[in-house]
Amino acid sequence: MKKKVAFICIHNSCRSQIAEALGKYFLSDKYDFYSAGTQTKPYINQDAVRLMKLLYGIDVQKKQYSKAIDKIPMPDIAISMGCDVGCPFIGKDFDDNWNLPDPTGKTDDYFIEIIKCIEKKIKSLS
Numbered sequence: 001m002k003k004k005v006a007f008i009c010i011h012n013s014c015r016s017q018i019a020e021a022l023g024k025y026f027l028s029d030k031y032d033f034y035s036a037g038t039q040t041k042p043y044i045n046q047d048a049v050r051l052m053k054l055l056y057g058i059d060v061q062k063k064q065y066s067k068a069i070d071k072i073p074m075p076d077i078a079i080s081m082g083c084d085v086g087c088p089f090i091g092k093d094f095d096d097n098w099n100l101p102d103p104t105g106k107t108d109d110y111f112i113e114i115i116k117c118i119e120k121k122i123k124s125l126s
Contacts, residue, residue: 005031005125006075008090012037012066014045015081015100018115021052021060022122030126034075036090040066045104047111055115077125 005023009016016035023033049061069090078092082099098121103111 002030002032003076004073005033005077005079006069006072006090007033007035007079007081008069008094009035009037009081011039011041012068013041013043014048014102014104015114015118017044017060017064017066018048018052019079019081019098019118019122020064021058022056022115022119023125025056025058026119026122027126031077034072035064036067036069036072038069040068042066047104047108048115051108051111051115055112 007016007019007023012035016037020033020035023031027033044061044064044066049059052058052060074091077095078090080094080097080099082097082101098118100114100117103114
């Protein structure tokens with residue numbers, strides 16, 4: 001049985017969605033990946049959607065949606081994306097905090113830098 005990895009953010013609309021998608025893309029044979037937040041947004045960050053399609057051919061918007069932490073299974077590994085205002089308690093302690101700044105509203109280059117950082121951290125889980 002594969003371990004469940006959850007990426008937790010406040011809104012579950014950008015960094016955690018990117019991490020879920022990249023986890024599934026690179027390591028779905030080893031883990032089941034989820035993302036969630038304490039709040040939800042009506043849609044995933046459109047820059048994240050556009051850049052994930054451009055960089056990896058992944059349509060995040062087609063396969064994922066913003067969800068609250070009570071809508072995913074209890075993870076074996078919980079990773080905070082770096083909630084600047086304090087991370088939520090999800091029923092277990094966080095195994096890691098990636099402390100990533102939110103790229104929302106920033107340049108594409110900055111956004112891509114965060115995406116590539118997430119990719120590197122995902123690959124280090126293997």
